[in-house]
Amino acid sequence: MSTRLKDCFAKLEENGKKALIPFVTAGDSNKSITVPLMHRMVESGADIIELGIPFSDPMADGPTIQLACERALVHHTSVADVIEMVREFRQKNTETPIVFMGYLNPIEAFGYEEFAKAAAEVGVDGLLTVDLPPEESHQMAGILSKYEIDPIFLLSPTTTPERIERIVSAGSGYLYYVSLKGVTGSSILNVEEVSEKVAAIKTHTELPVGVGFGIKDADSASAISAVSDGVIVGSAIVKIIENNVDDADTILDQIGALLHSMRIAMDA
């Protein structure tokens, strides 16, 4: 179990705050922008960073993240590159938890054990493998546990109570509740429904529950954070990169401003 994630949520709770968790695909739109962007995210109020490992076929994601992967893969951003980015980030920041999010095949090609060892060494705290549900994750679970990396699992509106039970016992760090039926970048968010679901999940576990999918501005961040332990912001950030591909300063400024506005709204 990662102490950084545990400490992070403990501290937030102590201060009566909720976690702001931005996501970005590593290497989008180029390899050199990712680390400065991660620092800017922290400066702008991020508590945890989800760093996407690019994959050629991100099936559970919408067109926005798919395009982000394509941009990152033009520069052949590899698992090894993403690990190096964390090493560089950790030279200036040893506190902010970092969670890798990606699909199984690039990790399997790298080797489970080699991957976990290298990730732990540079200070990665959690791993969310989108297409690795608990039922298929026995081998991965043992290895992650050995290297003290938290396996983060998704829960969805369609997840049954029996599965919630299985998933919360397999996961650690936090749980990622997908707020709506669909792919990342969808837009219709029902706060009341999310509130009910998160409450239901919390009857099964002590783990913090973050909510993602459909959170795109200060208002939605504030509304969702009120009924959960944290908000995960992905497509809204990636969209800024998409709209300013060649302009690193604008990307950093706009993402910084977005997160800052969310932070203020969530803390108000």
Place this chain on the structure above:
Amino acid sequence: MSNVANTSNSEIKNDITDHDLSGIDLSKIDWSKLPDENGHFGIYGGRFASETLIEAIQELDDAYKTLQNDPTFQEAIDNDLRYYVGRPSPLYHAERWSKQLGGAQIYLKREDLNHTGAHKINNTIGQALLAKHMGKPRIIAETGAGQHGVASATIAARLGLECVVYMGEKDVERQKQNVYRMKLLGAEVRPVSSGSKTLKDALNEAMRDWVTNVDNTFYCIGTVAGPHPYPMMVRNFQSIIGREAKEQCLKQTGRLPDALVACVGGGSNAIGLFHEFLPDLDVKIYSVEPGGMGIETGEHAATLSTAKPGVLHGNRMYLMADDNGQVIEPYSISAGLDYPGVGPEHCLLIDMGRAKAVSVTDAESLAGFHDLCRIEGIIPALETAHALAYVKKLAPTMDKDQTIIVNLSGRGDKDLNTVAALEGIII
């Protein structure tokens, strides 16, 4: 054989760091227990899907389990296969071709004579009836060459279901006739412009549609891949091919065949023929893959022959990917075979040595295509032509009293433009 079979198939390891199956005793395998209850064929198969899809898959699994042994459901399928598709398809002795090759007797399992011209409809009928039974008014499908899209659109029309077919932009361009066919049948064809704009991307897009519209939508997968139960379910629907072929072969030749040959892209026609014969260890099985411009050029889609295990589209299988695990877009002259993965059961059969993976080039396939046209008066699909090209190599090495069954999986009407263009003719 049940008294020697190990019912748990425990020799088939499911450990990604240790899964060597060479030297396994095939006589001890209980073929009826593959996959296991979680959909594993050794390390292959499984359910590697996002949580957003799991419930939809489970719902399908439950419905299929219930209906699988329901006589009324089976009767509905059998009726459609008989009166709508035209089954049983003949097992045809290609005497002239056999004589010319000078070796084994070649029998063609005529799936090309099915309604819609290929084996694909065996599966779509089963899945569409399942959709109807589950109360899903909308089916979606992915398609490469368009055959599965046409088969899905056909049965959707027949059952009054809404049908949306995802097809890579490049394939929409290459297969205009099938696109028009689907439209005539009332389906909506949605071109996919993400990724490499071909079959694998169409599959990604269909999965995205499914998670978004899971309440009213049934995803009709066209091949023996995808999250469990798809590889098993599609195999079961297609295994009518092998059941008929076995019975016909016994009746027509008095004994089992010596070899089975089928082309393998995703692998549905091949597993359909092979499955019934798996316990008959004397029957040799050849899985013919698209060698494209030649394996050595890298321009091919010979997954079983060249790739390593990987995870895509909900299951582990041999997968063409680069060293970083990014999926490679394969190449084949035939749009129905250029898929970067291959059904998990095929992967296990190769690892265990029950089937042998071989490949033929585009050029060899074209020669096979023309041979069958001129010698037997049958225009085969380019996919099928790969199997025929291998038969040309295999038959002469066998005796005249031996038999080969080759799955003539589809007819070649859809490929006329492609073949004509190679000869400089624009139709």
